[in-house]
Amino acid sequence: MVDRVAVVGGGAIGLQAAIALADRDIDVILFEAGELGSGASGRAAGICYDAYADRRDADIAAESVEYFRTDDLLTDCPYLWFAHDDETATAIESQAARMADHGRDVEIINNHVVADRFPALVTEDIETAAVAHNAGYVDPEAYVTHLGERARAAGVSIQTNTPATVTVDGGVRVDGSVREADAILVAAGAGTSAALSELDSGLALGLYRTQALEASPVEGALPIYYDASTERYARPTPGGILAGDGSEMYHGEPTEYDRGADERFVSERLRGLDHRLRTDLTADRSWAGLCTATPDRDPLAGELEPGVFVVTGLCGHGLMRSPALGRAIADQILGGESIPGFDPNRFDGDEPVSLPFGVTD
Numbered sequence: 039m040v041d042r043v044a045v046v047g048g049g050a051i052g053l054q055a056a057i058a059l060a061d062r063d064i065d066v067i068l069f070e071a072g073e074l075g076s077g078a079s080g081r082a083a084g085i086c087y088d089a090y091a092d093r094r095d096a097d098i099a100a101e102s103v104e105y106f107r108t109d110d111l112l113t114d115c116p117y118l119w120f121a122h123d124d125e126t127a128t129a130i131e132s133q134a135a136r137m138a139d140h141g142r143d144v145e146i147i148n149n150h151v152v153a154d155r156f157p158a159l160v161t162e163d164i165e166t167a168a169v170a171h172n173a174g175y176v177d178p179e180a181y182v183t184h185l186g187e188r189a190r191a192a193g194v195s196i197q198t199n200t201p202a203t204v205t206v207d208g209g210v211r212v213d214g215s216v217r218e219a220d221a222i223l224v225a226a227g228a229g230t231s232a233a234l235s236e237l238d239s240g241l242a243l244g245l246y247r248t249q250a251l252e253a254s255p256v257e258g259a260l261p262i263y264y265d266a267s268t269e270r271y272a273r274p275t276p277g278g279i280l281a282g283d284g285s286e287m288y289h290g291e292p293t294e295y296d297r298g299a300d301e302r303f304v305s306e307r308l309r310g311l312d313h314r315l316r317t318d319l320t321a322d323r324s325w326a327g328l329c330t331a332t333p334d335r336d337p338l339a340g341e342l343e344p345g346v347f348v349v350t351g352l353c354g355h356g357l358m359r360s361p362a363l364g365r366a367i368a369d370q371i372l373g374g375e376s377i378p379g380f381d382p383n384r385f386d387g388d389e390p391v392s393l394p395f396g397v398t399d
């Protein structure tokens with residue numbers, strides 16, 4: 039019988055799970071090492087879509103997009119992805135066909151149609167493009183604020199500036215003392231392995247640092263877009279554009295990464311945007327965040343040891359999947375089904391992890 043749950047980590051996943059549990063009358067205490075959203079969640083680009091080639095992933099994403107729309111957090115905007123090399127173009131066609139097979143609202147379009155619909159984009163080099171219509175973006179800060187308010191209203195006890203770790207016998211170590219709980223969820227993002235270090239659980243988890251910037255001005259409607267040949271994404275902002283990524287694997291302490299973007303990333307990304315938008319942009323702000331990745335690009339989400347649950351390894355797609363994953367892990371903690379394929383014990387722990395980009399079919 040689960041009556042009391044401790045959640046470690048106050049990002050989108052931990053907060054969503056805490057809300058889902060508290061809504062079912064569970065006594066939930068959430069420990070956050072810094073402020074709510076101070077990990078990756080508050081530093082994300084906020085892009086959301088249900089355009090996944092795998093049906094399970096598409097269902098998780100569709101449930102989440104619906105949540106964002108219902109809670110009035112989503113700015114609807116089509117998601118365009120395109121290639122300017124043969125191999126990636128073929129992969130996009132195969133991906134889009136699989137998405138359509140399981141009912142996603144996606145279409146393949148040629149570069150003339152892209153130019154007609156999105157005149158702000160330079161399209162001559164585009165070989166193949168696909169567009170997904172069930173898509174949009176959220177403001178990550180507004181989303182975290184919304185979740186904090188929802189969690190408090192549901193009765194979650196939130197302790198910020200309170201790092202916590204899991205003890206070998208399934209307690210939560212906080213400020214030198216150990217608290218008991220019927221179940222523990224660790225959703226500590228880049229800090230997950232450290233929060234579980236006493237357990238010697240050997241999570242197959244890599245960290246990577248990824249960067250973003252906001253620039254302006256941009257005139258004319260833009261889609262969210264992903265250039266799959268160069269693995270770069272962008273989305274509109276009011277009067278401008280938000281773009282990533284400048285990603286690299288990170289092997290240092292999760293708390294000590296450089297939170298500012300590199301000058302080289304900013305200048306190269308601006309040059310790429312100037313080319314893609316035929317314009318002359320100025321960077322308004324830029325930053326970096328730490329993300330988690332797994333060997334097979336699927337999350338680690340489920341029961342790690344009896345009573346100890348984890349959700350991490352979201353490979354840069356955690357914000358857009360957080361409503362459904364938070365709900366699903368809460369279900370599992372309360373005795374429901376596990377999420378197929380996301381078992382956190384499916385690896386030995388020493389498998390290599392690389393940057394989770396590129397188009398796979």
Ligand SMILES: Cc1cc2nc3c(=O)[nH]c(=O)nc-3n(C[C@H](O)[C@H](O)[C@H](O)COP(=O)(O)OP(=O)(O)OC[C@H]3O[C@@H](n4cnc5c(N)ncnc54)[C@H](O)[C@@H]3O)c2cc1C
Nearest residue numbers: 047049051071077078079083085202227229327356357358
């Ligand atoms: C630049 C950038 C752009 C991105 N763009 C997108 C996007 O467009 N769409 C998308 O879906 N995803 C995007 N992501 C990825 C997304 O941000 C993450 O996948 C998601 O936020 C992960 O949520 P989380 O709750 O698992 O982790 P986090 O948000 O990192 O939350 C973990 C929390 O745990 C806390 N913590 C750590 N250790 C402890 C401890 N020992 N005790 C207590 N608390 C602890 C941290 O302080 C943190 O607040 C982006 C990320 C970055 C950096």
